Amino acid sequence: MNGSSDKTRPLLRFEGVVKRFGDVPAVDRVSLDIHEGEFFALLGPSGCGKTTLLRMLAGFEQLTEGHILLDGQDIGDVPPHRRPVNMMFQSYALFPHLTVAGNVAFGLKQEALPKSEIESRVSAMLALVRLEGYGGRKPQQLSGGQRQRVALARALVKRPRVLLLDEPLSALDRKLREETRFELVELQQRLGLTFIIVTHDQHEAMIMADRIGVMNRGQLVQVGPPSEVYEQPNSRWVAGFIGDINLIEGRVAATGPQGTEIKSETAGRLHAAQPADVSLGTSVWLAVRPEKVSIAAHAPEGSQTNVFAGKVADIGYLGNSSLYKVKLDNGLVMTAVVANRTRLLERPIGRYDRVWLSFPSDAGVVLTR
Amino acid sequence: MRRGLSAFNMTAVALGLAFLYLPIAILVIYSFNASRLVTVWGGWSTRWYVALWNDEAMLEAAWTSLRIAFLSATAATILGTLAAVVLVRSGRFFGRTAFSGLVYAPLVMPEVITGLSLLLLFVAIEADRGFWTVTMAHTTVTMCFVAVIVQSRLLSFDLSLEEAAMDLGCPPLRAFLTVTLPLIFPAVAAGWMLAFTLSLDDLVLASFTTGPGATTLPIRIYSEVRLGVKPEINAVSTVMIVVVAVGIIAATLISKRGVVAR
Amino acid sequence: MSGTNRPRRGWGARLVILIPALWLAVFFAVPFLIVLKISLSQSAIAQPPYTPVLDLAAGWQGLKDWAAGLSLESYALLASDSLYVSSYLRSLQIAALSTAILLLIGYPIAYGIARAPRRMQAVLVMAIVLPFLTAFLIRIYALVTILQREGLLNDALLALSLVREPLVWLSTDTAIVIGIVYSYLPFMVLPLYASLEKMDDTLLEAAADLGCPWWKAFWLVTVPLSAPGIVAGALLCFIPIVGEFVIPDLLGGSDALMIGQTLWTEFFSNKDWPAASALAVALLAILLVPIMIYQHIQMRALEHR
Numbered sequence: 001m002n003g004s005s006d007k008t009r010p011l012l013r014f015e016g017v018v019k020r021f022g023d024v025p026a027v028d029r030v031s032l033d034i035h036e037g038e039f040f041a042l043l044g045p046s047g048c049g050k051t052t053l054l055r056m057l058a059g060f061e062q063l064t065e066g067h068i069l070l071d072g073q074d075i076g077d078v079p080p081h082r083r084p085v086n087m088m089f090q091s092y093a094l095f096p097h098l099t100v101a102g103n104v105a106f107g108l109k110q111e112a113l114p115k116s117e118i119e120s121r122v123s124a125m126l127a128l129v130r131l132e133g134y135g136g137r138k139p140q141q142l143s144g145g146q147r148q149r150v151a152l153a154r155a156l157v158k159r160p161r162v163l164l165l166d167e168p169l170s171a172l173d174r175k176l177r178e179e180t181r182f183e184l185v186e187l188q189q190r191l192g193l194t195f196i197i198v199t200h201d202q203h204e205a206m207i208m209a210d211r212i213g214v215m216n217r218g219q220l221v222q223v224g225p226p227s228e229v230y231e232q233p234n235s236r237w238v239a240g241f242i243g244d245i246n247l248i249e250g251r252v253a254a255t256g257p258q259g260t261e262i263k264s265e266t267a268g269r270l271h272a273a274q275p276a277d278v279s280l281g282t283s284v285w286l287a288v289r290p291e292k293v294s295i296a297a298h299a300p301e302g303s304q305t306n307v308f309a310g311k312v313a314d315i316g317y318l319g320n321s322s323l324y325k326v327k328l329d330n331g332l333v334m335t336a337v338v339a340n341r342t343r344l345l346e347r348p349i350g351r352y353d354r355v356w357l358s359f360p361s362d363a364g365v366v367l368t369r
Numbered sequence: 370m371r372r373g374l375s376a377f378n379m380t381a382v383a384l385g386l387a388f389l390y391l392p393i394a395i396l397v398i399y400s401f402n403a404s405r406l407v408t409v410w411g412g413w414s415t416r417w418y419v420a421l422w423n424d425e426a427m428l429e430a431a432w433t434s435l436r437i438a439f440l441s442a443t444a445a446t447i448l449g450t451l452a453a454v455v456l457v458r459s460g461r462f463f464g465r466t467a468f469s470g471l472v473y474a475p476l477v478m479p480e481v482i483t484g485l486s487l488l489l490l491f492v493a494i495e496a497d498r499g500f501w502t503v504t505m506a507h508t509t510v511t512m513c514f515v516a517v518i519v520q521s522r523l524l525s526f527d528l529s530l531e532e533a534a535m536d537l538g539c540p541p542l543r544a545f546l547t548v549t550l551p552l553i554f555p556a557v558a559a560g561w562m563l564a565f566t567l568s569l570d571d572l573v574l575a576s577f578t579t580g581p582g583a584t585t586l587p588i589r590i591y592s593e594v595r596l597g598v599k600p601e602i603n604a605v606s607t608v609m610i611v612v613v614a615v616g617i618i619a620a621t622l623i624s625k626r627g628v629v630a631r
Numbered sequence: 632m633s634g635t636n637r638p639r640r641g642w643g644a645r646l647v648i649l650i651p652a653l654w655l656a657v658f659f660a661v662p663f664l665i666v667l668k669i670s671l672s673q674s675a676i677a678q679p680p681y682t683p684v685l686d687l688a689a690g691w692q693g694l695k696d697w698a699a700g701l702s703l704e705s706y707a708l709l710a711s712d713s714l715y716v717s718s719y720l721r722s723l724q725i726a727a728l729s730t731a732i733l734l735l736i737g738y739p740i741a742y743g744i745a746r747a748p749r750r751m752q753a754v755l756v757m758a759i760v761l762p763f764l765t766a767f768l769i770r771i772y773a774l775v776t777i778l779q780r781e782g783l784l785n786d787a788l789l790a791l792s793l794v795r796e797p798l799v800w801l802s803t804d805t806a807i808v809i810g811i812v813y814s815y816l817p818f819m820v821l822p823l824y825a826s827l828e829k830m831d832d833t834l835l836e837a838a839a840d841l842g843c844p845w846w847k848a849f850w851l852v853t854v855p856l857s858a859p860g861i862v863a864g865a866l867l868c869f870i871p872i873v874g875e876f877v878i879p880d881l882l883g884g885s886d887a888l889m890i891g892q893t894l895w896t897e898f899f900s901n902k903d904w905p906a907a908s909a910l911a912v913a914l915l916a917i918l919l920v921p922i923m924i925y926q927h928i929q930m931r932a933l934e935h936r
Contacts, residue, residue, distance in 0.1 A: 058532075058536055059535075059536075060532055060535075079535070079540075079541075080532070080535040080536055081535045081536070081537075081538050081539050081540050081541070081544075082538075083536075085536075086536055086537065087532075087533070087536045089529045089532070089533055090529075091527060091529055093527065093529040093530045093532065093533035094533075095530060095533075095534075095548055095552075096552065097548075097551045097552055106534070106537050106539075107537030107538050107539075110537060110538035110539050110543075111538060154533075154537065155536075155537075158537060158538065375746065377739070377743075378739070378742060378743030378746050378747070379743060380743075381739035381740050381742070381743040382740055382743035382744060382747070382755060385736065385737075385739075385740035385743075385759070385816070385820070386755075386758055386759070388736075388813065388816070389758075389759065389762045389813070389816060389817075390762060392770060392773035392774055392776075392777055392813070393762060393770065393773060395773060395776065395777060395783060396769065396772070396773040396776065399776065448650065448651050448654055449651075451647050451650055451651045452651035452655075454647055455647060455648050455651060455652075456933060457933070459644070459647075459648060462648065464652070466930070468648070468652055468655075469926060469929065469930055469933075470923075470926050471652070471655035471656065471659055471660060472651075472655065473925065473926045473929045473930075474659070474922055474926065475655075475659055476867070476925075477866065477867060477870040477871055477918075477921075477922055477925055478870070478871070478874075478918075478922070479870070479871050479873060479874020479875070479876075479891060479914065479918070480871070480874065480876065480891075481874050481876050481891045481894045481895060481911070481914075482666075482874060482894075482911045482914060482915060483659075483662075485666060485894065485898060485907060485908065485911050486659075486662030486663050486665065486666045486911065487658065487662050489662060489665045489666055489669055489904075489908070490657075490658070490661060490662040490665055493665055505658060506658075508654075508658075509654070509655070509658040509659055512651070512654070512655075513655075516651075517929075520933070524933070541643070541644075542643055562764070563764065566764040570767050570768060572768050572877055573876055573877065576899075577898075587768050590768060590769070590772070591768060591877075594768075594772050594775070594881065595881075602772060603776075606769040606772065606773070609769060610769065613764055614761065617761060617764055621757060
């Protein structure tokens with residue numbers, strides 16, 4: 001517990017962690033620090049290695065290479081039952097032959113705590129997850145949301161140094177899932193614990209986590225706070241995985257403190273406020289989020305940088321917003337998302353209308369890969 | 370399309386069951402036949418049960434068989450469960466194919482071969498043949514049946530339950546005993562039951578591996594049957610059928626209740 | 632260590648493998664080697680029951696003596712005496728015929744159970760298994776009562792005027808086949824049911840939707856998908872039937888024997904251990920390939936979960 005005040009040393013450190021199944025690398029050279037009290041999300045598509053990484057931390061998978069340090073101690077050879085981390089399983093893995101209270105007490109009984117302490121901690125924990133009075137039921141008699149809370153209580157009651165959550169909300173329906181996200185964050189802040197969640201849902205990761213580690217094909221491709229990962233993706237893959245993105249290919253014509261000038265064969269001259277750390281002539285992509293693209297029925301006045309004319313090819317009505325797919329005169333298809341602030345009675349833009357797309361210089365990110 | 374088929378399905382199942390049960394029903398009914406001639410119905414009587422009660426040799430054989438069945442079924446359940454755990458959980462290890470061969474081959478191996486080879490083993494090691502050699506022979510074959518039953522349950526067992534137990538601080542062996550074993554218990558119990566009845570039923574293995582003083586019930590029945598049909602055999606058969614059937618139905622009901630309670 | 636992919640195995644895990652493996656090795660594998668050895672001895676040397684079976688105490692010299700004493704006499708006897716050859720052929724013939732009949736009878740039953748309402752299925756499976764659990768010997772004995780000359784089958788046939796004279800059932804091959812089918816039916820039905828039960832109903836609906844009549848869908852969809860069950864059931868019946876002893880002994884005639892009976896007679900009546908061992912080795916040699924196929928199927932079921 002001394003480590004909590006030590007801000008320089010991370011609570012958890014992954015050092016060049018590799019896991020191979022046969023010849024296939026499931027986790028490929030992952031290095032990562034996680035600090036005390038953090039809510040960290042491992043985000044990636046299925047099969048990217050995020051669950052394997054979590055299972056190595058819990059002790060269910062052996063590392064092929066590298067080290068995992070908890071409070072500075074290498075835990076590679078510590079068996080799962082001696083690790084001070086606890087896991088909430090995707091399937092919840094509630095013991096069907098035990099009651100709710102029996103499930104929550106299971107971990108404490110392994111520590112051979114006095115009976116009275118087990119009882120008081122179990123009932124306090126059941127109160128915390130709002131399941132008072134359910135202690136005598138069997139897991140099969142609970143709803144999905146209640147089971148999820150039993151699984152959470154069962155792991156939390158052990159007071160783990162790190163709580164691991166493997167897709168904890170995937171079995172819940174949408175509405176319950178959205179409520180539970182906030183509950184989990186609130187609980188984590190109240191208890192001051194370190195949470196690591198594995199998810200394939202970028203909304204879930206962005207809403208809940210302090211930091212996100214994006215994984216693809218076994219590698220950790222970007223780590224940062226949600227806003228950074230969204231606004232400053234470091235690759236086309238990350239940009240596309242977290243939300244929708246317009247990508248315009250071009251070559252760097254000029255770059256400096258005033259921003260980057262890009263010449264695109266398809267879209268003409270582009271400008272991004274951010275300087276690019278590349279030599280002139282390098283092939284790059286300008287990435288722009290659809291909601292940062294404005295759409296207008298008339299050509300905008302003034303500067304014609306980052307302005308493109310085209311025809312509306314398709315409109316998707318999403319309720320709170322509308323999505324316009326515009327085929328530009330140069331052949332490129334771009335997407336713009338506009339919030340529906342007024343009702344749709346007099347929609348000014350329709351299908352096949354001629355429109356002009358534009359975005360400010362600070363909306364785009366220059367990507368080199 | 371379904372409807373036309375389903376009459377056919379029902380007939381097939383009904384005929385199949387009739388084929389299986391009719392001879393047993395006839396056997397049971399004729400055990401209450403007053404006539405000494407097995408083929409002539411002479412009215413209801415329990416005289417053959419009385420005769421059975423006074424047949425010391427038969428009762429002695431039955432008692433021997435019950436003890437062998439109990440011991441061998443218990444040993445087979447422990448060994449078979451271990452074998453199932455190895456087959457399902459141990460992943461690849463040196464000799465895995467050979468191991469699975471040793472588990473699956475006794476299931477289909479003609480009993481005369483198994484019986485002969487076990488006898489020759491017992492002769493080679495100069496073991497006193499009798500109660501214990503029969504018990505070991507039955508354990509060897511029935512453990513493989515237990516292994517297959519437990520294996521199929523373990524295959525559908527959610528491994529994350531055991532992982533959860535370990536994650537909560539439970540060492541692997543205790544995790545198996547406190548979480549896995551209670552949950553696969555119906556399969557283990559079914560395995561025991563099967564091993565018990567197989568042992569109670571076996572003639573060939575017992576004939577090869579037994580020695581003086583250890584006549585099992587099937588050996589006794591077989592020697593009587595060879596001499597011709599005797600109503601007393603019907604009586605002893607009926608008793609065995611009732612004992613086994615009651616045991617199985619009770620076990621089923623208990624495990625059913627377990628399922629419902631879950 | 633962390634450099635390898637293998638799960639580390641503690642002493643406990645090794646023990647779990649070792650205990651059943653050792654048991655089966657000692658009581659199942661080693662005995663076969665002894666059978667093989669005795670089959671190569673001469674009947675004069677190997678007088679039962681005090682054969683000097685394995686004289687390992689004599690060390691290398693003992694081993695040499697043993698090797699010198701090896702004899703193919705028993706196998707020569709097997710090949711020369713038509714009694715043995717014909718009983719092999721008879722066993723294979725009866726086993727093949729019985730397996731075919733079992734498949735024909737077992738498939739509709741398994742299919743009917745698999746199509747029954749979910750709640751009924753467990754009960755029906757239990758009903759199929761239950762007689763199998765209640766004393767095999769007794770059930771064969773029950774058939775003796777029914778099939779004998781003054782038995783119930785003839786009574787019924789006479790009463791229905793289907794025959795004029797009582798037929799001879801007992802001591803015929805028909806009786807053996809009836810007995811085998813009767814005893815092995817659950818072994819055929821269960822694997823078939825297991826593979827039919829897993830089958831997705833919507834497959835047949837899709838076939839019907841694509842214009843396939845039900846009987847064709849059965850032949851083109853159901854049967855191929857249940858092939859693993861068919862093979863498993865057939866092997867589970869065929870292999871032990873070849874070596875069956877009790878059924879032919881109680882129901883069959885004494886003029887022509889099945890191989891299991893021959894072995895039994897050689898052993899218990901003629902007390903010729905080498906001949907009995909040679910019979911067992913030859914029987915095993917025939918069944919080795921089916922047994923390996925069966926094991927392969929079981930292993931595959933284990934990998935594909």
